[in-house]
Amino acid sequence: MISENELVFTLALQRVPNLGDASAKKLLQHIGSAEGVFKEKKQNLLKIDGIGASKIKDLSSDRFLEEAEAELSYMKANDISFSYFKDSNYPEKLKHCIDGPMLLFQKGRIDLPKRKILSIVGTRKITTYGKAFCEQLIEELAPLDPIIVSGFAYGVDIVAHKAAMEHGLQTIACLAHGFEQVYPKVHKKYIPSIEENGGFLTEFWSNDAFDRTNFLRRNRIIAGMSEATIVIESAEKGGSLVTADIANSYNREVFAVPGRTSDSQSEGCNDLIKSQQARLLTCAADIVYMLGWKLDKTPVKSVQAELFVALTDEETIVYEYLNQHEKVLLDEISQHCTMPTYKVATLLLSLELKGVVRPIPGKLFQVV
Structure with missing residues (x-):
C-alpha cells in the first residue's frame, strides 16, 4: 500500500x-x-x-x-477507499493492461483476490428474452461463485447486478463518473444493496460529472478486470460492442448470445459471432468449459452416487458412458452419446453441480 x-x-x-x-x-x-x-x-x-x-x-x-x-x-x-495498480487489492487482470488506471476509487465491500470475475454487458433496451437469459445464466453460474461486473446502466447492466445479488454473488458496478453523482438517478435505490453485496469502482474523481465520453474509459475497466466479457443483447451499434472489442484487444474471452436475425437487439451479438469476435453462448456450461472452470470444492461422493442423486434421462446416458471409462473428452462423449456438443456441455455442468462428475486437466471429465 x-x-x-x-x-x-x-x-x-x-x-x-x-x-x-x-x-x-x-x-x-x-x-x-x-x-x-x-x-x-x-x-x-x-x-x-x-x-x-x-x-x-x-x-x-x-x-x-x-x-x-x-x-x-x-x-x-466519504469513506472512499482506493486501489493502486501495484497493490494486491487492485484487479489482477487489469494490472496487465497497459492503459489500466493508476488508481481506482471504490465504495462497498469489494473482495477481488483469487476470485472468478465475469463482465456482463448489453443493450439498455433489454427484451424479455434477454432478461430471462441473463437471469438464467447467473442462476446457473451461481454455484461457481463468480463476481459479476457491469456498468450500472439501464437494461442488461442493472438486470445482471440484481440477478447476482439475488443469488448471493458479489457484484461490482463500474461508473463513468465520480461518487458525487448518480447515473441513472432512478438506480439510486440500488446503491445500498450493491455496496452491501460488492460495490462500486471508478477512476473518476468525486466531482467528475457524467459525460458520454467517459464510457470508453469505463468500458476498458469492465473488459480488463474480467476473465471474459459476455454480451447479452446489442443493436448493430452500441457501447457493449466497444467493450467486446476492448476485451478482444486484451486477449480476453468474449461470449455473445445469439438471437433471431429479425430482432434488432440481436444484430450486434449475431455480428460478433459471425465475425468470430465472440464465442456463441447458449448456457453457463459454455463459459465453464471454455474458461476451464471447476467448482472450488467438489463434493466427495462414492462411485454409487447415482443411487442417491436424481438424474434426468439424458444425464443418465452421459453418466453411464463416463462410468465405463476412466476419463473422456467432451467431443468423445458427444460422439458416443449421439448428442450435440453444446448439449453435452450443459449436461456435464449439471452433473458436476450434482457432485457425480468432475472436470480434470486436459478438458477431460470423469465420474467422482
Whole structure:
C-alpha cells in the first residue's frame, strides 16, 4: 500500500492533462515514485522513450497537488477507499493492461483476490428474452461463485447486478463518473444493496460529472478486470460492442448470445459471432468449459452416487458412458452419446453441480 504522501502525488499525476495512464506508469517505472516525477528535471524526463514535451509541460503547476489534497480530504470524509495498480487489492487482470488506471476509487465491500470475475454487458433496451437469459445464466453460474461486473446502466447492466445479488454473488458496478453523482438517478435505490453485496469502482474523481465520453474509459475497466466479457443483447451499434472489442484487444474471452436475425437487439451479438469476435453462448456450461472452470470444492461422493442423486434421462446416458471409462473428452462423449456438443456441455455442468462428475486437466471429465 502506498503512503499518503505518495497517494497525493499519484492523484496529482493522474490529473495532468495529455499524460494518460500508460505514459504516467512509464514515468513511474523510470523515476520510481510519483513524487519523484514531479521533482525530476524535465530534460531528464524527455529522455524517456515515448515521453514528449506536450505530456509533461504541465508538471510544474502547483494546481494539481492542491486539487489532489482536496480530493484526498473528500475520500476520507466519504469513506472512499482506493486501489493502486501495484497493490494486491487492485484487479489482477487489469494490472496487465497497459492503459489500466493508476488508481481506482471504490465504495462497498469489494473482495477481488483469487476470485472468478465475469463482465456482463448489453443493450439498455433489454427484451424479455434477454432478461430471462441473463437471469438464467447467473442462476446457473451461481454455484461457481463468480463476481459479476457491469456498468450500472439501464437494461442488461442493472438486470445482471440484481440477478447476482439475488443469488448471493458479489457484484461490482463500474461508473463513468465520480461518487458525487448518480447515473441513472432512478438506480439510486440500488446503491445500498450493491455496496452491501460488492460495490462500486471508478477512476473518476468525486466531482467528475457524467459525460458520454467517459464510457470508453469505463468500458476498458469492465473488459480488463474480467476473465471474459459476455454480451447479452446489442443493436448493430452500441457501447457493449466497444467493450467486446476492448476485451478482444486484451486477449480476453468474449461470449455473445445469439438471437433471431429479425430482432434488432440481436444484430450486434449475431455480428460478433459471425465475425468470430465472440464465442456463441447458449448456457453457463459454455463459459465453464471454455474458461476451464471447476467448482472450488467438489463434493466427495462414492462411485454409487447415482443411487442417491436424481438424474434426468439424458444425464443418465452421459453418466453411464463416463462410468465405463476412466476419463473422456467432451467431443468423445458427444460422439458416443449421439448428442450435440453444446448439449453435452450443459449436461456435464449439471452433473458436476450434482457432485457425480468432475472436470480434470486436459478438458477431460470423469465420474467422482
